[in-house]
Amino acid sequence: MELRQLRYLDAIARRRSFTSAAQELHVAQSALSQQVQRLERELGVELLRRTTRRVEVTDAGEVVLARVRRTLAEVDGLRADLDAISGLMRGRLRLGGVPPIGDLHPAVLVAEFTRAHPGVNVTVHEDVAFALLGQLHDGTLDLVIALVAHEAHDALDGVRLLDDELVLITAPQHRLARAKHVRVDRLSGEPVVAYGSGSALRDVLTGLMPDSRIVAEANDQVTIRELVAGGLGVSLMPRSVVAAHDASLAIRPLTPRQTVPISLIWRAGERPTPAAEAFRAHVLAAVHSGRTAPRRA
Known part of the structure; x- marks a missing residue:
C-alpha cells in the first residue's frame, strides 16, 4: 500500500470521476486507474464501482476512505509540523470563496497572503455557499468565506467577519x-x-x-x-x-x-494546517484594520 494510492483514491471519491481526479493530481488517467486497481487487489475488496456516468464508492470503499483521510491528514500534519520547526511556511491552502462582499475582498486577501508566503500553493474555488460548505465538510477545502452564519452548521466552526x-x-x-x-x-x-x-x-x-x-x-x-x-x-x-x-x-x-x-468557516474540532491558520490570522487582521474596504461611489 503506497501513500500515492491513498491520495488517488481520495481524489477519485471526492470528484466521482477518474478524469477530474487525474486533472486535479496532474497524472495520466491510465496511471490513476492502474494504481487504484493495485490497491483493490491488495486489499481484496472493490473500492470503487464504475458506471457510465460517474464513479460510486462501495460500502467497503467508504470504510477504507474514512481511514485513508485520517492517514492523509496525519501525514500532511507531520510535514507541516516539520516545516514549522524549520521556520518554513509551505504546503497547500484550498479556499472556497465568493466575489467581493461588503468591505471584504477575498482576492486582495489571497494576493497579499501569497506574496507573504510564496511557499504555499493556494487554490481558490468559487461556488454557491451550499456547495462550498459541503466541500469544506468532506475535506476538499480548508477554509470558506461565505454569506452564511457559521453557527448554523454543527460540524463547522468559524467567525463572523462583517x-x-x-x-x-x-x-x-x-x-x-x-x-x-x-x-x-x-x-x-x-x-x-x-x-x-x-x-x-x-x-x-x-x-x-x-x-x-x-x-x-x-x-x-x-x-x-x-x-x-x-x-x-x-x-x-x-x-x-x-x-x-x-x-x-x-x-x-x-x-x-x-x-x-459574512463568515470565515472551517471544520470544527480539527487542528488547522499552519497555512490555514496563517491565512485565518491574515483575514482577521485585515478585517480588524479595515484595509480591505473598497472605496464607495
Missing part, C-alpha cells in the same frame, strides 16, 4: 423605486430575479419574499443586475455590490433593515 446591508434593487421606472425606503411586506407578489439553488442569498430572498414569483435564476451578480435593470423583476443584493450601479438601478433600503453575515 455584516452587509441587504437592499432592494429595481429598474429605475419600477413603482417601488419611488419610495425612499421599502417595507419588506410590500415585496409580496413581486416578480423576482433570484439566485440559483444552494446560494445563501437565495435562502434570504425567498425567506423575505415567500409569496413572490421567481421569473429568472442566476448566480452571476452582473446577470442579476442586468435582468433587474431591464425590468424583468426585482431582487435583493448586498449594498456594497451595487453601490456603483445606481445609474442603471434603483437601490432602496428595506424596512426593517436587513443584513447578511
Whole structure:
C-alpha cells in the first residue's frame, strides 16, 4: 500500500470521476486507474464501482476512505509540523470563496497572503455557499468565506467577519423605486430575479419574499443586475455590490433593515494546517484594520 494510492483514491471519491481526479493530481488517467486497481487487489475488496456516468464508492470503499483521510491528514500534519520547526511556511491552502462582499475582498486577501508566503500553493474555488460548505465538510477545502452564519452548521466552526446591508434593487421606472425606503411586506407578489439553488442569498430572498414569483435564476451578480435593470423583476443584493450601479438601478433600503453575515468557516474540532491558520490570522487582521474596504461611489 503506497501513500500515492491513498491520495488517488481520495481524489477519485471526492470528484466521482477518474478524469477530474487525474486533472486535479496532474497524472495520466491510465496511471490513476492502474494504481487504484493495485490497491483493490491488495486489499481484496472493490473500492470503487464504475458506471457510465460517474464513479460510486462501495460500502467497503467508504470504510477504507474514512481511514485513508485520517492517514492523509496525519501525514500532511507531520510535514507541516516539520516545516514549522524549520521556520518554513509551505504546503497547500484550498479556499472556497465568493466575489467581493461588503468591505471584504477575498482576492486582495489571497494576493497579499501569497506574496507573504510564496511557499504555499493556494487554490481558490468559487461556488454557491451550499456547495462550498459541503466541500469544506468532506475535506476538499480548508477554509470558506461565505454569506452564511457559521453557527448554523454543527460540524463547522468559524467567525463572523462583517455584516452587509441587504437592499432592494429595481429598474429605475419600477413603482417601488419611488419610495425612499421599502417595507419588506410590500415585496409580496413581486416578480423576482433570484439566485440559483444552494446560494445563501437565495435562502434570504425567498425567506423575505415567500409569496413572490421567481421569473429568472442566476448566480452571476452582473446577470442579476442586468435582468433587474431591464425590468424583468426585482431582487435583493448586498449594498456594497451595487453601490456603483445606481445609474442603471434603483437601490432602496428595506424596512426593517436587513443584513447578511459574512463568515470565515472551517471544520470544527480539527487542528488547522499552519497555512490555514496563517491565512485565518491574515483575514482577521485585515478585517480588524479595515484595509480591505473598497472605496464607495
